[in-house]
């Protein structure tokens with residue numbers, strides 16, 4: 285999923301253009317978050333602290349069977365994934381899910397900005413889960429262990 289990775293990488297570097305930046309250069313009228321309308325839109329808010337993003341993270345973590353608290357966000361998810369999943373494949377699935385989620389949040393944010401409609405978190409989460417499952421299904425081969433296939437099947441069963 286290269287597009288997801290690029291967005292995740294750009295987010296890490298804080299390079300995405302939030303309204304904070306657009307309002308500074310005079311393009312946006314206000315600098316409120318287009319998803320919640322409650323706080324100033326900054327990269328950190330959009331991806332980590334916005335109630336919309338947090339609802340999505342909690343759902344994705346539940347799907348991946350990762351314990352979360354309501355105030356958790358993607359960085360903590362990633363640390364928990366690394367601790368909980370000791371195999372490279374499971375970690376890479378978790379990372380793919382989190383990267384896909386960041387991409388979908390950014391996509392949803394742009395739809396909200398340009399089309400003035402905010403999707404339900406379930407819609408975003410559903411897209412992420414299906415993308416990840418479809419991608420992983422393409423990679424399955426006879427060398428995969430039974431344990432690994434069972435884990436993957438459990439993820440597919442828990443799709444919304």
Ligand SMILES: [Zn+2]
Nearest residue numbers: 317319320334
């Ligand atoms: Zn917000």
